[in-house]
Amino acid sequence: MLFSKEVTLDNSWDIIVAGGGPSGCTAAAAAAREGKKVLLIESTGCLGGMGTAGLVPAWCPFSDQEKIIYKGLAERVFSETCRQMPHVAVQKGYWDWVPIDAEVLKRVYDELLQEFGVTVLFHTQVCHVDVADGRVTDVIVSNKGGLYAYAAQIYVDCTGDADLAVWAGADYSYGDDDGDVQAASMCFTLANVDPYYFEYHARLHPMYPESPIYQIIKDDRYPDIKDLHLCDALIGPGVIGFNAGHIWDVDTSDPFCVSRAQMKGRQMAKQFRDALATYQPDAFGSAHLVNTAPLVGIRETRRIHGLYTLTAEDFVERRSFEDEIARNCYYIDIHQRPSKEGEQQTEKKNINGLHYKPGESHGIPYRCLIPQGLQNMLVAGRSISCDHVVQGSVRVMPVCLVTGEAAGVAAAMAAQDHAGAVAQVDVQTLRRKLVEYGAYIH
Ligand SMILES: Cc1cc2nc3c(=O)[nH]c(=O)nc-3n(C[C@H](O)[C@H](O)[C@H](O)COP(=O)(O)OP(=O)(O)OC[C@H]3O[C@@H](n4cnc5c(N)ncnc54)[C@H](O)[C@@H]3O)c2cc1C
Known part of the structure; x- marks a missing residue:
């Protein structure tokens, strides 16, 4: 046309x-x-x-x-x-x-x-x-x-x-060489996290053997959390920003594909919130999912x-x-x-x-x-x-x-x-x- x-x-x-x-x-x-x-x-x-x-x-x-x-x-x-x-x-x-x-x-x-x-x-x-x-x-x-x-x-x-x-x-x-790009991730923010436990006890990153991610990926209640990617940062009082989870095959030149990824990312963020509340209740038991990113995170x-x-x-x-x-x-x-x-x-x-x-x-x-x-x-x-x-x-x-x-x-x-x-x-x-x-x- x-x-x-x-x-x-x-x-x-x-x-x-x-x-x-x-x-x-x-x-x-x-x-x-x-x-x-x-x-x-x-x-x-x-x-x-x-x-x-x-x-x-x-x-x-x-x-x-x-x-x-x-x-x-x-x-x-x-x-x-x-x-x-x-x-x-x-x-x-x-x-x-x-x-x-x-x-x-x-x-x-x-x-x-x-x-x-x-x-x-x-x-x-x-x-x-x-x-x-x-x-x-x-x-x-x-x-x-x-x-x-x-x-x-x-x-x-x-x-x-x-x-x-x-x-x-x-x-x-x-x-x-196969046309594969890096995974996308939906970043999100949790508030009402206990700062004392987060700072002194929570060890979320997979480099720590005690990271809860090892249990979370085996738990069927969180079906979209399939790999170990879990990074966190204290961005404000009791407020933690997350760069976590992987979404594959997101091609930004395909708006339908990006739209599906946005929705999947929001599901993953909710699953992360619930999983962290389950496996790190001292820090995340009352955590509140404040927001997910308006833009799904595209690395490549x-x-x-x-x-x-x-x-x-x-x-x-x-x-x-x-x-x-x-x-x-x-x-x-x-x-x-x-x-x-x-x-x-x-x-x-x-x-x-x-x-x-x-x-x-x-x-x-x-x-x-x-x-x-x-x-x-x-x-x-x-x-x-x-x-x-x-x-x-x-x-x-x-x-x-x-x-x-x-x-x-x-x-x-x-x-x-x-x-x-x-x-x-x-x-x-x-x-x-x-x-x-x-x-x-x-
Ligand atoms: C999940 C994830 C985690 C990351 N972690 C880190 C980290 O921990 N630390 C770090 O330093 N970097 C990190 N990065 C990398 C970094 O954030 C990005 O690679 C970087 O922001 C790219 O910068 P840019 O200016 O090229 O593009 P972008 O940051 O993507 O900005 C592009 C802008 O252009 C706008 N735009 C796009 N197309 C159009 C258009 N056609 N018309 C008008 N506007 C348009 C978009 O809305 C956007 O605002 C991460 C990336 C992702 C996705």
């Missing part, structure tokens, strides 16, 4: 950022800081993506076990969020696995974007991209006002799924084919790059099917779970943000150009924050000096600017 309709076009923008997760927020703020007129389009009603609407309850480590390495706007967002959470802010040098209060984080992002003058359009979904000669000419969005077109010189795709890049014709990969979808593809070997070799715009040290953290555990992940060896030693990190090249064949688009966040294995590392929020900031500065430079061609950006000038803003790169 061919669909055509006249829509209003607003072409007054320098830069359009699609998606307001961690990468989109720093991309938009960084581009606006360069003096550009920036529109950020977000389909939910808040900023933060998985860290807020997805209720992910903790930051992955910000340090390389010696110092913070995700700096610039990333460190600012992190520090400001910690400052407003008294139980974490007081502990100096506490940089790793810090809990997140989603309400605090939403406001921190709101204030960041307001400070730099970014215009935010909530409840608006980018649903189509027009392209001519390798350049995106406009995006079509839908919201309660109907359909509209917005145009800019540069587009930064921070949708997490590379929606814009793929709709504009960019090539991409999906999952491992499309990865663009960029001008460079970061590989597992780059991770293993701790490679640096002349055009690196960020460094990363998070371990390879792939939530793979239990049946695939122990399988060869690379030609060299299985590196799922590989941790660096203190002080070690690898570089992320600017080329990983540039989709092949598109002149005026950058991609930041979890769908940058990388292989399936290393995506298990670079997908986490501290990394998305720093790739977002780099994309924002680069987008502004491309709009200013390079006739809108992102590949023409002078990468050493970009790197110098990022360092001036605090970035940690080699």
